[in-house]
Amino acid sequence: MKNWMRQSKILITCPKGIPPWLAGELRALGFPVLAEGEAAVETEGMLADTMRLNLHLRTGHRILFHIAAFPAENPDGLYRGLRELPWEEILHARGEHAYLCLTSTADTPTINDARFVNLKAKDAIVDRMQEKCGLRPDSGPDRDRAVVHVYWKGSEVAVYLDTSGEPLSRRGYRKIPLAAPMQETLAAAVILATGWNGRGGFVNPMCGSGTLAIEAALFAKGKAPGLLRSNYGFIHLQGFDPAAWRALRAAAHEAGKETAARIIATDINPEAVAAARQNARTAGVERRIEFSVCPFNETPIPERGGIVVLNPPYGERTGDLPSLIGLYREIGDFFKQRCGGYRGYIFTGNAALGKSVGLRTKRRIPFFNSAIECRLLEYELYEGSRRKEKEAGGAKMQALSEAAKIIPDVDERMGRVLSDSIK
Secondary structure (H helix, E strand, C coil): CCHHHCCEEEEEECCCCCHHHHHHHHHHCCCCCCEECCCEEEEEECCCHHHHHHHHCCCCCEEEEEEEEEECCCHHHHHHHHHCCCHHHCCCCCCCCCEEEEEEEEECCCCCCHHHHHHHHHHHHHHHHHHHHCCCCEECCCCCCEEEEEEEECCEEEEEEECCCCCCCCCCCCCCCCCCCCCHHHHHHHHHHHCCCCCCEEEECCCCCCHHHHHHHHHHHCCCHHHHCCCCHHHHCCCCCHHHHHHHHHHHHHCCCCCCCCEEEEECCHHHHHHHHHHHHHHCCHHHEEEEECCHHHCCCCCCCEEEEECCCCCCCCCCHHHHHHHHHHHHHHHHHHCCCCEEEEEECCHHHHHCCCCCCCEEEEEEECCEEEEEEEEECCCHHHHHHHHHHHHHHHHHHHHHHHHHHHHHHHHHHHHHHHC
């Protein structure tokens, strides 16, 4: 086995706030969680394992396979360290795969322009390829083939193969995104955070381009999100096994399941519903989602219970703040009047607007939408009979409390009576 293909650390990047859900996914797939960072989770495995990770992970962005680390005090040290690596065993020098995209992150006092790091690192790699193979692969910014990532912090350099290429958030189904769409990986994390198991109702008013409903349908069917894409960075590396990849995809197809869960997506904008329906068709889940055009508070709510999730505007990129206060108040009324027996969720980047809902939150789960700090607000919405039962239970507890105050006096009097009878 080639040395660089040994078991190694695998770094999986994700948006801030998502690592706990990503770590849960890794454990469910049988991978260890070595560390959790602010926007990444570290595991370990073979290069071949990155195929399964790219195929199945719903909340990760990039699967980075660690191949080397070395010290570098300056750009010349970076060049030397990279040129010593066996790139002729990793990259292709000829043919359709002979292309390199170099990305980097640098936090070192000798560099003030990351583009210089990219250039120096790219030169080291292609110079090595020229020396060993007599050919230099083409290079550029496109991430549709081999991608190498260099992380340089202080005087230490870590080198990774970006086995995803394009980020995993680009599933490939969102052909019509509309304004301010929720990223696919964020939508998947929100669904995991609700604890929805794919069997109860999933209701998504204000569905926009349908990302939440589509991710819910993929989850309920057990459909691997990576099946929607055909191109990944690992395909363009030496050692890629096409037969093993076909077998993984076939197994993922067979693992899909039928589900009785009702997934409902509505929007007042007919163009949004049309876009969501088209995106769902591309994702292969159109038949699993019930689409309709209506105001959010007229959304059909199945009787059997489940969750209701809304991603309303919150004034950062769309909408007007004064009018949004009224909108959030209407959402609270909708929850109270129409959604008894459900758990309600609002994803918002404005804490003040969340207070306008007029309901007590059970949980406030932190997430980030790009640079915007957000919260997933959870509300437990009692049915009328359950609310009465809770109120009756409260009255019963009050009565028991009052009785408890009397019992010591009764016990004391009874004790005196018994004492007197013995005498």
